Amino acid sequence: MAEKSEILVVGGGVAGLALATRLGKTLGKQGDARITLIDKSFSHVWKPMLHCFAAGTVQNENNRISFMSQASQHYFDFWPGEVVAVDRLNRKAVLGPFRSADGSVVLDGRTVDYDALVLAIGSCANDFGTPGVAEHCLFIDNLIEANGFNEKFRMELLRAFGANAELDIAIVGGGATGTQLAAELHKALDLVRLYSFEKNPPKLKITLLEAGPRILPAFPEQVSEAAQRELERIKVDVRTSAMVSGADEGGFTLKDGSYVPATLRVWAAGVKAPAVTAQFGGLSLNRSGQVIVQPNLCSVDDERIFAVGDCSFIRDEPLPPTAQVARQQAHHLAKHVPALIRNGTAVPSCVFRNKGAIVALGDYNGWGTLPGGTVFGGGLLNGLSARLGHMMLYRQHQVELYGLSRGLMSCLADWLDTLVRPSVRLD
Ligand SMILES: Cc1cc2nc3c(=O)[nH]c(=O)nc-3n(C[C@H](O)[C@H](O)[C@H](O)COP(=O)(O)OP(=O)(O)OC[C@H]3O[C@@H](n4cnc5c(N)ncnc54)[C@H](O)[C@@H]3O)c2cc1C
Numbered sequence: 440m441a442e443k444s445e446i447l448v449v450g451g452g453v454a455g456l457a458l459a460t461r462l463g464k465t466l467g468k469q470g471d472a473r474i475t476l477i478d479k480s481f482s483h484v485w486k487p488m489l490h491c492f493a494a495g496t497v498q499n500e501n502n503r504i505s506f507m508s509q510a511s512q513h514y515f516d517f518w519p520g521e522v523v524a525v526d527r528l529n530r531k532a533v534l535g536p537f538r539s540a541d542g543s544v545v546l547d548g549r550t551v552d553y554d555a556l557v558l559a560i561g562s563c564a565n566d567f568g569t570p571g572v573a574e575h576c577l578f579i580d581n582l583i584e585a586n587g588f589n590e591k592f593r594m595e596l597l598r599a600f601g602a603n604a605e606l607d608i609a610i611v612g613g614g615a616t617g618t619q620l621a622a623e624l625h626k627a628l629d630l631v632r633l634y635s636f637e638k639n640p641p642k643l644k645i646t647l648l649e650a651g652p653r654i655l656p657a658f659p660e661q662v663s664e665a666a667q668r669e670l671e672r673i674k675v676d677v678r679t680s681a682m683v684s685g686a687d688e689g690g691f692t693l694k695d696g697s698y699v700p701a702t703l704r705v706w707a708a709g710v711k712a713p714a715v716t717a718q719f720g721g722l723s724l725n726r727s728g729q730v731i732v733q734p735n736l737c738s739v740d741d742e743r744i745f746a747v748g749d750c751s752f753i754r755d756e757p758l759p760p761t762a763q764v765a766r767q768q769a770h771h772l773a774k775h776v777p778a779l780i781r782n783g784t785a786v787p788s789c790v791f792r793n794k795g796a797i798v799a800l801g802d803y804n805g806w807g808t809l810p811g812g813t814v815f816g817g818g819l820l821n822g823l824s825a826r827l828g829h830m831m832l833y834r835q836h837q838v839e840l841y842g843l844s845r846g847l848m849s850c851l852a853d854w855l856d857t858l859v860r861p862s863v864r865l866d
Contacts, residue, residue: 480583592627608702734788
């Protein structure tokens with residue numbers, strides 16, 4: 440590699456920002472390489488919180504990390520922009536024009552050179568080509584979409600209140616995203632009641648549609664059953680084995696011919712890589728568009744390109760698209776890329792260590808699983824341990840990015856904020 444290598448990280452999500460921060464503190468600080476992060480937005484959010492932003496139960500202003508600020512403090516560069524292609528022959532990432540909110544071009548399209556490229560562009564929900572979904576459904580794959588959903592949610596609540604009617608919301612996908620969103624929306628309405636609508640808010644009807652035989656299929660059956668019971672207790676209509684065959688402006692059609700009317704329709708099922716991976720110079724992709732990598736996270740086609748997190752797929756050992764996997768892969772590259780740059784030492788295989796999984800249904804309940812199959816939470820102090828565990832994952836991420844003292848101050852600031860602001864987004 441060149442004397443001062445250019446390492447380009449595309450995507451500042453769970454994996455990309457952790458990686459850029461760690462590489463900045465080693466290679467960047469010592470001047471051995473220039474680390475550049477590119478992201479299509481200006482700030483990082485912890486994606487597992489998007490359903491809370493969508494419901495308005497967590498204020499996203501406090502939970503964004505500015506890429507520019509993070510870069511300036513951790514010895515890496517940041518450029519805003521969307522990578523639209525990779526020119527592998529000339530080792531350049533191609534960025535489209537950067538536009539302001541009104542659509543005017545602020546930065547022309549440009550290219551950025553690399554010696555090593557790390558793709559960390561995440562994923563989005565997969566509608567599997569189901570007719571009408573792209574046109575008639577809302578998605579919560581990023582902050583813009585989560586905020587857009589929240590705006591619509593608040594407006595439709597107001598409309599329902601004015602009309603003395605019930606607001607019906609249908610969510611497709613009984614995985615962690617859909618299940619947690621259903622609970623969080625219910626919690627939001629509980630909180631809204633504290634502030635207005637004459638303490639008598641409109642009624643909310645939430646339907647959760649899952650094609651498989653149970654919700655939360657990645658968890659043990661007892662968690663699926665308990666979560667379904669909990670959702671039904673708060674009056675969420677959970678329908679399993681409910682395959683959606685189409686969507687229109689009024690609701691969803693199921694494969695059995697029935698129709699689920701819904702004013703707001705959310706698609707939270709399936710996972711695929713962003714479509715742009717098809718423009719990455721012919722890199723091998725799987726059916727979901729994820730970049731196929733070797734166990735050491737290097738593309739099977741190009742030794743200068745790595746892929747981590749949701750946009751990657753390890754051929755012989757597929758891993759689930761979770762924050763835990765994304766973090767471990769980022770840590771692995773952060774540990775081994777310095778030796779690659781300095782001495783040409785190959786990056787070894789990344790061994791995933793399953794530390795368990797956690798799901799939290801708002802403030803109502805939560806469950807976790809440990810690697811041995813042990814289930815905790817659910818009933819124990821109303822699942823408090825699992826809900827705390829879920830929160831701790833986020834705090835751990837903050838501390839990792841900010842450092843201990845700033846991370847702890849940020850926790851304190853968040854807590855103080857809860858004393859000042861309403862506990863649900865109202866404007
Ligand atoms: C609502 C919700 C709840 C979830 N809950 C959990 C949970 O409880 N536990 C768990 O483990 N996982 C959870 N997940 C999954 C988890 O969030 C992801 O697995 C994780 O964020 C993947 O990290 P990543 O770095 O691969 O991608 P991301 O964190 O998605 O980051 C991708 C980044 O790439 C940027 N980007 C995308 N395309 C481009 C481009 N062309 N050019 C430049 N930048 C680009 C994006 O702006 C973004 O910053 C949840 C996901 C959602 C949506």
